[in-house]
Amino acid sequence: MSTFSKDFLWGGAVAAHQLEGGWQAGGKGVSLADVMTAGDNETPREITDGIIPGKNYPNHEAIDFYGHYKDDVKLFAELGLKCFRTSIAWTRIFPNGDEDEPNEAGLKFYDDLFDELLKYNIEPVITLSHFEMPYHLVTEYGGWRNRKLIDFFVKFAKVVFKRYQNKVKYWMTFNEINNQTGLNKWGLFTNSGILVQPDEDAEKVMYQAGHYEAVASALAVQIGHQINPKFQIGCMLAMGPTYAATTSPKDAMKAERAMQANYWFGDVQCKGRYPGWLKRYFERKNFDLDITLEDLDVIKAGTVDYIGFSYYASHVIKADDNEPEDYMTPLHNHEVKNPALERSDWGWEIDPVGLRYSMNWFSDRYDLPLFIVENGFGAFDKKDENGQIHDDYRMDYLRRHIEQMKLAVDVDGVDLMGYTPWGFIDLVSAGTGQMDKRYGMIYVDKNDAGEGTLKRGKKDSFAWYHQVIESNGENL
Ligand code: BG6
Numbered sequence: 001m002s003t004f005s006k007d008f009l010w011g012g013a014v015a016a017h018q019l020e021g022g023w024q025a026g027g028k029g030v031s032l033a034d035v036m037t038a039g040d041n042e043t044p045r046e047i048t049d050g051i052i053p054g055k056n057y058p059n060h061e062a063i064d065f066y067g068h069y070k071d072d073v074k075l076f077a078e079l080g081l082k083c084f085r086t087s088i089a090w091t092r093i094f095p096n097g098d099e100d101e102p103n104e105a106g107l108k109f110y111d112d113l114f115d116e117l118l119k120y121n122i123e124p125v126i127t128l129s130h131f132e133m134p135y136h137l138v139t140e141y142g143g144w145r146n147r148k149l150i151d152f153f154v155k156f157a158k159v160v161f162k163r164y165q166n167k168v169k170y171w172m173t174f175n176e177i178n179n180q181t182g183l184n185k186w187g188l189f190t191n192s193g194i195l196v197q198p199d200e201d202a203e204k205v206m207y208q209a210g211h212y213e214a215v216a217s218a219l220a221v222q223i224g225h226q227i228n229p230k231f232q233i234g235c236m237l238a239m240g241p242t243y244a245a246t247t248s249p250k251d252a253m254k255a256e257r258a259m260q261a262n263y264w265f266g267d268v269q270c271k272g273r274y275p276g277w278l279k280r281y282f283e284r285k286n287f288d289l290d291i292t293l294e295d296l297d298v299i300k301a302g303t304v305d306y307i308g309f310s311y312y313a314s315h316v317i318k319a320d321d322n323e324p325e326d327y328m329t330p331l332h333n334h335e336v337k338n339p340a341l342e343r344s345d346w347g348w349e350i351d352p353v354g355l356r357y358s359m360n361w362f363s364d365r366y367d368l369p370l371f372i373v374e375n376g377f378g379a380f381d382k383k384d385e386n387g388q389i390h391d392d393y394r395m396d397y398l399r400r401h402i403e404q405m406k407l408a409v410d411v412d413g414v415d416l417m418g419y420t421p422w423g424f425i426d427l428v429s430a431g432t433g434q435m436d437k438r439y440g441m442i443y444v445d446k447n448d449a450g451e452g453t454l455k456r457g458k459k460d461s462f463a464w465y466h467q468v469i470e471s472n473g474e475n476l
Contacts, residue, residue, distance in 0.1 A: 002472040003406045009123065009418025010469040011083035012076065012441075013374050015130040015175065017059045018427040020089060022066030026105035029095025031132040032193055033059040038433035038448060041346055045433045047189055050135075056450060058428045058435065063444045064454055065425075069113055072425065072456065075442060077120035079462060080469040084122050085373050085420045086113075087130035087175065088160055097134030097152050098141075102159045110160075114167040124168045125373070125420065127236060128157055128220065130175035131190040131430055143193025144209035147290065150216045157220040158227075165228045172308045172373070173217035176238035178265045180206050190430065204287050214268045215295045218302025234308040234371060235269040239358045245318035245336050254319040254334070263365075270307060270366040272300040284326055306417060307362050310374030311401075314338070314354035346378055346437065352400035359408040359416070369415040375401055376422035376439040378429065381459065389443055389459040398465070399476045406473065424465070425456070441465050 017033035030051070038058045039045040048055060065072055076084060090097065092106030114124050133143070141148055161171075179187040180194075183202045188194045192209040196202045217235065224231045242258040244251035260277055267275045273296075282289060316338045323334075341349045355375070362370055377397035381389045398421060408414040423439030426446075431437075436448045441461040446452030467475050 002474055003410050004416070004473050006472070007082075008416075008472060009083040009125070009170075009371070009420070010473075011081050011085055011123075011125065011418060011420035012079070012424030013085035013125075013420040013422050014065075014425065014427055015127065015132070015430070016087045016089035016092075017062070017130070017132040018423075018430060019063050019065040019086075019425065021060065021062040021064040023057075023060040025066055026092065026109055027095055027103045028089065028106060029091035029097075030135040031059075031089060031091040032135050032138055032189060033132045035135055036433060038450075040432055040434055040448065045186070045431075047185070047195065058433045058450065061450070062428050063426065063446060066109070068454070068456075070116055072442075073113075073116045073120065073122070075425075075456060076117075076122060078466075079424070079441065080466045081122050082469065083125050083170070083418060083420065084117055085125040085127070087127040087132065089132055090129060090156055091132065091134050093159060094134065094152070094156055096136035097156075098136065107159075107163055110164065111167075114164060118167060123170065124164075125170040125172075125371075125418075126160075126164075126168050127172045127175050128160070129153070129173065133193050135193075138193035138195075144212050145192075145194060145205060147212055150212050150219065153213075153216040154219050154223065157216075158223055161220075161224045161227045161231070165231075169228075169230060169232060170371075171224060171231060171233045172236040173220050173233065173269075173304075174213055175236045176310060177210070177213060177217075177235065177269075178237050178262055180210065181262050181264075186431065204285070204289070207282070207287060208289050210265065211289060211291055211295070214265065215298050217269060217304075218272075218299045221302040221304060222298075232305045234306040235266065235304045236308040236310070236373060237263065237266055239309045239311045239362070240313055240315050241354050241358050241361060242315045242317050243338070245316050248319065250319035250321075251317070255317050258315070258317050259361075266307070266362075266366060268299055269304050270368055272303040274299075281326065304368070306369040306371055307366060308371045308373040309358070309362065310422065311355050311358055311372060312375065312422075313349040314341075314351040314357075315349070344378060345380060346432075348378070350377075350397060352397075352404045355401050356404040356408045356412070359405070359414045360412055363412070363414045369417050371417040372405065372419045374420065374422040376424075378423075378437040378439050380436055381438050381443065387457070389457075391441075391459045391461045394439075394441075394459070394461045395464045398461070398468075402468065402473060402476055421465070 180191040244255040425442040426440035426444040
């Protein structure tokens with residue numbers, strides 16, 4: 001008997017801005033991904049002040065899924081996908097974010113895409129906001145610093161929930177909403193459209209923006225359920241468990257704090273309330289945030305149906321004796337390398353057991369079904385003399401993670417809805433803007449400089465994943 005139920009959602013995951021291209025097609029507005037240049041492992045992506053001619057903005061064309069989606073979906077069906085996770089580019093529906101009426105051409109694109117998927121019995125799994133909010137909301141409103149963003153987001157959510165209520169059942173509100181707890185520039189910008197100003201306290205700004213997003217997410221959950229009670233609406237958290245560096249209790253406490261600081265979003269979205277430590281922390285820091293009693297009621301009434309999460313790597317942390325007692329963020333301060341693990345070319349720890357650990361952790365803490373909506377191995381792929389890519393390293397990574405996933409279900413009794421490996425078709429990296437950081441089972445001919453024919457091809461992992469799905473995870 002197979003570990004997974006017969007309706008287990010085997011799939012693949014992408015995000016609109018990382019594959020669609022067509023950045024101005026059909027009346028689409030400029031998103032924040034459109035003002036981010038290409039970087040690499042050493043060079044961070046630049047966030048430019050609007051579009052600057054001559055700069056390389058990889059998301060403008062991406063892999064032109066906008067122009068290729070019919071052929072691509074056919075290939076997804078051949079791969080055997082039961083579901084396809086993508087996002088709806090907010091800027092196709094509301095180009096600036098603050099219009100009264102949605103853009104029909106944008107709505108039509110997703111109607112056509114969902115119809116194409118459903119034609120092959122591929123279930124769409126949709127993220128509402130995946131690092132691609134309208135840039136106009138950044139320049140005119142200051143991003144999620146501003147309470148008005150709640151209304152704009154809710155309007156967007158309502159329009160797409162209504163329009164696609166008979167085509168889409170599985171939704172998520174904000175992608176990796178907790179990335180911003182690291183307080184780095186990329187995380188705050190991609191999550192919340194925030195560039196911290198010299199007179200601002202990054203931590204306070206993050207908590208305020210995060211609160212507005214939590215309210216917007218809770219309202220969307222309630223509205224979605226009113227529109228179609230069958231909707232399953234999840235949160236989406238970036239999971240990277242933090243382990244203690246040594247057996248010292250101080251390191252254990254530090255690791256626990258890092259987890260608390262990273263997963264307060266989970267507490268708010270899954271339990272419907274702020275954790276005690278955070279309320280005390282806000283008081284001690286005199287943050288004086290705009291959190292109303294009405295907001296707290298909304299949060300309570302808008303808890304999610306499931307936990308969508310990404311898992312790539314784990315972290316290790318070490319306490320610092322000079323640190324103040326109430327130290328909470330940023331999370332990755334005092335992170336150390338894990339000597340027990342190997343790393344990818346981008347320095348990401350490879351830790352399959354960490355996935356099982358994470359599934360147990362989420363399950364115990366929130367008692368909700370889980371959906372692994374991202375997992376994968378970014379690597380440089382090389383073609384052999386026949387133009388084939390033998391990506392054993394990718395199959396090995398995925399196999400080892402699926403094995404742990406099975407243990408979590410079989411032995412630990414975790415309720416798992418599905419698994420969608422990230423970037424199963426090569427796309428633009430969110431972190432570096434590269435094309436050559438590849439996760440795909442489907443190769444796309446385009447390189448970091450933006451050159452290539454965009455032709456699609458199958459890597460060895462294509463046939464392997466096909467057989468995994470066909471055997472419902474038995475044949476790894
Ligand atoms: C997650 C994001 O952070 O990880 C994706 O949800 C992203 O958008 C993925 O692409 C992998 O990260 P990267 O930086 O390798 O693209």
